[in-house]
Amino acid sequence: MYPPHIFVIPGDDANRQLAGGFILHDQVDARRVDVKTPARGWRHVLEIFTDVYIKILVQHRQDHVVMLIDFDGDYDARRAEFEKAIPEDLKSRGFVVGPKQNPEILTNKLGKSLERIGLSLAHDCFSGPDSVWGHEQLGHNDADLKRPVEVVRPILFDVQP
């Protein structure tokens, strides 16, 4: 049987490094997470999702897509664009998350590399507390994250906390 997969579409190279750090966490089952080639900005992420991944999600009902973008201080408008583009019946398997501005601000504020921040985010997801997810650059994801974290946790982690 085709095992469930989580496809991550990073908006740019910085987001690719964040996702790369996330899958380095010891408990993340890297065979289930596929970090794709970085798109060239959030609009391209959306294009790739609609052109390629909607079909994949329809075909493979256990798969999920996480779009990792910069909100560039425009969270509400950008989020609305994604909400509009994700078909209603796929909203439980297509998610968009990302820093309020961009990942580079996170590295300055946290004093860690993107990869180390990604690793800390995985640690938060696995065992909490939400020390990094709760950062003011990421806190806006709270409402959007509760649903995907619960959904993807059994796929993402090879053991449960």
Added chain:
Amino acid sequence: MRRSKALSQGEKCFFLSACIITANVVGPPVVCTWDEPDNHLSLSQVGQFITALRKGANRGGQFIATSHHPETVRKFSDETTFVLKRKTHQEPTLPRLLSEFKYDGDLIDALIRDEIIG
């Protein structure tokens, strides 16, 4: 049990990586250096193969690899990638962290454009 000669090159790579990963789990940290570990792997296997070897660092081990493979390069960050450059074949090769280089957009595109090595 299959004799090692009966294994494909890719299968041998998987066997070696399994030994390294296991050694890191059950014993003291392992330092592994591997020249182009991705050479014999199918495209869909490269990413998870490299990630599994990199996870050895979570237990104090080290994994040092050389590669030209885009999937492998993408499994490292700007702070864990060294760029090896030399001006001519008579001069020594100098390693510099990728984070010291400025590039626009995607790393692999920048490498193909020769913006970093060139």
